[in-house]
Structures are given as structure tokens and as C-alpha cells.
Amino acid sequence: xxxxxxxxxxNQNVKDTVRQIFxxxxxxxxxxxxxERYAILDTIYSMEGHFDIDSLxxxxxxEEKFRVSRATLYNTIILLIQARLVIKHQFGTTSQYEKxxxxxxHHHLICTQCGKVTECQDAALQDAIAHTKLKRFSxxxxxxxxxxxxxxxxxxxxxxxxxxxQPPAKSRKGENG
Amino acid sequence: xxxxxxxxxxNQNVKDTVRQIFxxxxxxxxxxxxxERYAILDTIYSMEGHFDIDSLxxxxxxEEKFRVSRATLYNTIILLIQARLVIKHQFGTTSQYEKxxxxxxHHHLICTQCGKVTECQDAALQDAIAHTKLKRFSxxxxxxxxxxxxxxxxxxxxxxxxxxxQPPAKSRKGENG
DNA sequence: GTCAGTGCAAACTTTTTGCAACTAC
DNA sequence: GTAGTTGCAAAAAGTTTGCACTGAC
Numbered sequence: 001x002x003x004x005x006x007x008x009x010x011n012q013n014v015k016d017t018v019r020q021i022f023x024x025x026x027x028x029x030x031x032x033x034x035x036e037r038y039a040i041l042d043t044i045y046s047m048e049g050h051f052d053i054d055s056l057x058x059x060x061x062x063e064e065k066f067r068v069s070r071a072t073l074y075n076t077i078i079l080l081i082q083a084r085l086v087i088k089h090q091f092g093t094t095s096q097y098e099k100x101x102x103x104x105x106h107h108h109l110i111c112t113q114c115g116k117v118t119e120c121q122d123a124a125l126q127d128a129i130a131h132t133k134l135k136r137f138s139x140x141x142x143x144x145x146x147x148x149x150x151x152x153x154x155x156x157x158x159x160x161x162x163x164x165x166q167p168p169a170k171s172r173k174g175e176n177g
Numbered sequence: 178x179x180x181x182x183x184x185x186x187x188n189q190n191v192k193d194t195v196r197q198i199f200x201x202x203x204x205x206x207x208x209x210x211x212x213e214r215y216a217i218l219d220t221i222y223s224m225e226g227h228f229d230i231d232s233l234x235x236x237x238x239x240e241e242k243f244r245v246s247r248a249t250l251y252n253t254i255i256l257l258i259q260a261r262l263v264i265k266h267q268f269g270t271t272s273q274y275e276k277x278x279x280x281x282x283h284h285h286l287i288c289t290q291c292g293k294v295t296e297c298q299d300a301a302l303q304d305a306i307a308h309t310k311l312k313r314f315s316x317x318x319x320x321x322x323x324x325x326x327x328x329x330x331x332x333x334x335x336x337x338x339x340x341x342x343q344p345p346a347k348s349r350k351g352e353n354g
Numbered sequence: 355g356t357c358a359g360t361g362c363a364a365a366c367t368t369t370t371t372g373c374a375a376c377t378a379c
Numbered sequence: 380g381t382a383g384t385t386g387c388a389a390a391a392a393g394t395t396t397g398c399a400c401t402g403a404c
Contacts, residue, residue: 030383031383031384032377032383032384033378033379034377034378034384036384037384052368054368068385070386071369071370071371071384071387072385074370075385092267093367093368093393094368095270109314111314120312120314124305124309125305125306128301128302128306129305129323132299132302134297134325135297137288137297137323137325137327137328138326140289140326141324141325142321142323142324143320143321144306144319144320144321144322145319145320145321145322146306146314146316146318146319147318147319148314148315148316148317149315149317150313150314151313151315154315207358208359209357209359209402209403211359214359230393230394231393245360246361246362247361247362247394248360248362248394248395249359249361251395252359270368270369272393272394
């Protein structure tokens with residue numbers, strides 16, 4: 001295993017491994033190993049950051065990979081979540097997903113004004129969360145969403161306040177604020 | 178201000194205060210002070226825990242309070258969020274809300290099997306999050322969702338594993354995981 | 355009196371479901 | 380061969396929008 005940047009395994013290695021994990025999961029649960037399922041897994045592990053069903057759909061429709069229906073995407077994503085290969089988020093109205101195998105734990109900074117989502121790492125924080133003692137609950141994973149203003153929006157607001165204008169309109173997505 | 182249980186102000190005091198905060202917010206932003214808006218605020222601050230638009234709608238339709246349309250609920254909730262009197266969550270597909278004024282900070286334990294949401298307090302954890310240094314971001318609030326199995330589901334699973342059965346079907350809502 | 359706010363219903367978006375055709379096993 | 384999967388299209392669920400009416404200012 002060679003190490004470059006913050007990636008522990010290289011990309012192909014990860015893809016092979018998750019394929020194997022998925023196969024084991026499918027076997028263990030009596031599901032069929034269809035080409036659609038592997039194509040979806042592969043596409044997801046080729047994508048960076050967050051994605052929603054629609055972008056996954058177009059990604060698969062556009063590329064050399066074969067096309068699958070939205071229904072199949074929804075079905076397969078559920079399996080992948082259960083196999084712990086994908087994490088689901090709900091930043092706004094649309095469900096967002098991201099690959100979870102071999103990824104560093106990270107938190108999400110969500111700008112309540114423009115909706116931009118940034119990832120953030122903090123070892124101390126991760127430790128604090130992982131070591132929190134929970135009564136009557138066995139933790140498998142968690143999501144920390146931190147809301148506020150990104151530097152860009154904050155600067156824009158300061159400018160506008162000086163000139164007495166209203167802040168810009170809010171974006172539709174990710175406005176949990 | 179008298180203090181009992183974990184409530185700092187008594188209920189009527191809180192309601193009066195948030196009413197005042199809302200009034201100031203409406204004035205400051207050139208919005209009208211309609212009876213609907215105050216009725217919604219009042220109902221929300223009479224409810225415990227989380228609620229969605231639908232339960233708020235029936236709550237207002239059923240009770241002595243006057244009825245408001247769903248459209249108005251959606252509109253008003255946005256104002257209340259901006260006034261920092263309500264927090265929005267997205268556990269599952271439906272948006273969940275909760276009053277935020279004078280409430281202790283708390284985290285959410287979400288059972289990935291039955292969808293049950295429990296609140297949880299942990300001062301050390303709150304501190305760790307609040308004191309995390311964020312680059313280029315000014316934090317206003319955060320949500321920590323912890324996924325796993327509630328003790329009930331975990332016990333049920335153990336029983337079923339012994340007898341070789343499948344775990345029960347998952348609930349529709351709150352299945353991020 | 356005016357225009358922001360309301361109620362209603364229609365539109366829209368995202369996700370789920372029913373069913374016929376297909377295919378992994 | 381058969382039951383799990385897929386694709387499609389229709390339905391459902393949640394939220395937003397257009398418009399005529401109302402009422403806060």
C-alpha cells in the first residue's frame with residue numbers, strides 16, 4: 001500500500017476492495033450480483049465529494065458505463081448504505097450521498113446563505129465524538145453539520161451593510177438554518 | 178426567573194420573550210405583524226421535541242387556535258428560522274423543526290433500524306464542538322446526528338440472530354445510515 | 355389606499371411503487 | 380425454471396408557486 005496525499009490506498013485498490021466487500025454483502029444477504037450494481041458502485045467510487053441521485057444518473061448515462069434507471073439507483077444505494085460503502089446526508093431537500101470506505105472522517109461546514117458545503121477535519125473533535133458515552137445506544141457512525149457563513153458571504157454582507165443594501169438572495173438547497 | 182428541572186424560564190415567560198424577539202425581527206425587516214405569525218410561534222413554543230409541518234398544521238387546526246394554511250406555515254417557519262427562534266433538521270425525507278430559544282444544546286441519536294430519534298446531552302462534547310477552530314467560516318449553530326441502533330432494536334436483532342431470522346423491516350423515515 | 359401576507363389549488367421535485375420483462379442463480 | 384431485479388410510468392409525499400382576496404400599516 002503506497003501512501004500519497006491523504007489517500008491510504010490508491011484508487012484502483014479501493015475500487016477492488018469495495019467491490020469485494022459488496023460481493024460479500026450481497027452473498028451474505030442473498031442478493032444477486034447484477035452488473036448494474038457493480039457499475040453503480042464503481043461510478044460512485046470514481047466520484048469525488050458529494051453527489052445526489054440525479055448527478056449519479058447523468059454521470060452513468062453520459063459515460064461509457066451503461067445506463068441504469070433511477071429506480072435501480074435508489075434501490076442499489078440502499079444496499080450500499082447497508083453494506084457501509086456509502087453514507088447518506090440530508091443537507092437540503094435533496095438527499096446527498098458520498099462514498100465512505102477508506103475516507104477520512106470529516107465534518108461539514110454548510111453556509112446558510114449560499115448553500116456551499118465544505119469538508120473539515122479535526123482529530124480532537126472526532127475523538128470527542130467517538131468517545132462520548134451513550135446510554136442505551138450503540139453508535140455506528142455520525143454526521144456533524146456546522147452551519148454559519150462562509151468567508152465569502154460574510155465579506156459580502158459586511159460590504160452591503162456599509163452601503164445599506166440587503167444581503168443577496170439565499171440559494172434553494174442546503175438552507176437549514 | 179425561577180428555575181425548575183432544566184428549564185431556566187417558565188413557559189409563559191419564554192413565550193413572551195420569543196414573541197418580543199419575533200416582533201423586533203419583523204420590525205427590523207419590514208415584515209407585517211399578522212395574527213397568523215404569532216399564533217404559529219405560540220403553537221411551536223407549546224410543543225415539545227421535534228415536529229414537522231404536517232403535525233404543526235393539525236395541531237393548529239385541532240386546537241382552539243385558529244387555522245392557518247400550509248403555505249403560511251412554510252412561509253412563517255422561514256422567518257422564525259431567520260429570527261433564530263426555530264431550528265430545522267433533516268433526519269429523513271420530511272423536514273423536522275424544533276424551537277430553539279432557551280433550549281439546552283443537545284445532540285440526536287437516530288436509530289437506523291426503527292427511526293426513533295432521541296435527544297442527548299453532553300457538555301464535554303458541546304464544548305469540543307463550540308471550540309473547534311474553523312478556517313474561513315463563522316459558526317452560528319450545528320447539528321450532530323449520531324446513527325446506530327437503539328437498545329431495543331439491538332436486543333431484537335440478537336434474539337433474531339439466535340433463532341436465525343431476519344431483522345425487522347426498516348421504517349421509512351430517518352434511515353440515513 | 356396600498357402592498358405584504360394569506361388561502362387555495364395547481365405545479366414541481368424527489369422518492370416510492372406496481373407491473374411486465376428480464377436474467378442471475 | 381423461478382424468484383430477485385430492472386425499467387418504465389404512474390403515484391405518493393413534501394414543498395413551492397401563481398393568483399385572487401384580505402387586512403396591517
